[in-house]
Amino acid sequence: MSPEDRGEELSDFAYKVAADDAGKRLDAVLAGQLDTISRNRVQALIKAGEVTVNGGKIVEAKYRVNEGDELVLVLPEPEDADPQPEDIPITVVYEDEHLIVVDKPAGLVVHPGAGNWTGTLVNALLHHCGDSLAGIGGVKRPGIVHRIDKDTSGLLVVAKTDLAHQGLSAQFADHGRTGPLERAYSALVWGAPASLKGTIDANLARSNANRLKIAVVKTSGRHAITHWQVKERYGPEDEPPLASLIECRLETGRTHQIRVHMAHIGHPLIGDDDYGAGYKTKVNRLDEPLKSTVAGFSRQALHAGLLAFEHPATGETMRFESDYPADFAELLETLRKF
Structure with a gap:
């Protein structure tokens, strides 16, 4: 499943060249806008083809930019440590030995990523589920088969076994065309x-x-x-x-x-x-x-108030509804x- 299918957060940096940066080297402008990345690192990313100017790839760090140029730098995710369990409260709607359905509050990121390596739903689930979740579907996003944006509230299902991960992933890839999967917002x-x-x-x-x-x-x-x-x-x-x-x-x-x-x-x-x-x-x-x-x-x-799917182990159609959170209801x- 591609990153776009999973709905992952975007991690690019974009900058429209201001007048006082016009005529400067590409690497100098980007390094000046990114306090956490060294100029040497920026130069390496440019050489690797990770920078575009007005949609065209530029591989020369000494390239001179013009006012109004649209610069985009793709920031590869760093090789971080494995996500760790964190005691973060979560609302469990349903749970068995195969899967868990949670009602995610707005403001909670689903899985670790650039800028959010801790404090995510994955960290909370690792604490709640213990060893049963570790490594299912990958180390960085254990059990995750779909996601919703950080500031969207609502229902998510997470796999706790390889069997459940495979079955749920297939349903989400099919988008409910041939099975009972439903998602209503x-x-x-x-x-x-x-x-x-x-x-x-x-x-x-x-x-x-x-x-x-x-x-x-x-x-x-x-x-x-x-x-x-x-x-x-x-x-x-x-x-x-x-x-x-x-x-x-x-x-x-x-x-x-x-x-x-x-x-x-x-x-x-x-x-x-x-x-x-x-x-x-x-x-x-x-x-x-x-x-x-x-x-x-x-x-x-x-x-995300409605989620239905076929239980990957029992074949039963599971259907869950979530009440509006307080801010939405107000x-x-x-x-x-x-």
């Missing part, structure tokens, strides 16, 4: 689509403008399909909807898929600063208490009163 978005349901079929790839983000692309990219349905609309009856509650079901599992797809059709998630930043000014025009509630919502309004109730 609740999203609070700005505005409301004109119709009550629809499907977004739009390929996704890293953005050329900002390589830390994902964008819809017309050619190449990875196939991505999201099915959506409007559950509720909010706002005065004689005006266009201010916001709506959307249920999204995934037919593919790409990085930031729901966030990018909903923004693509003009309805970005409330609180999503990456793909809905243009709506920040809209918050200031809201009436209280909605203004304060939306302004205080510090993440994308996305909750925002929802405030919108309903608007």
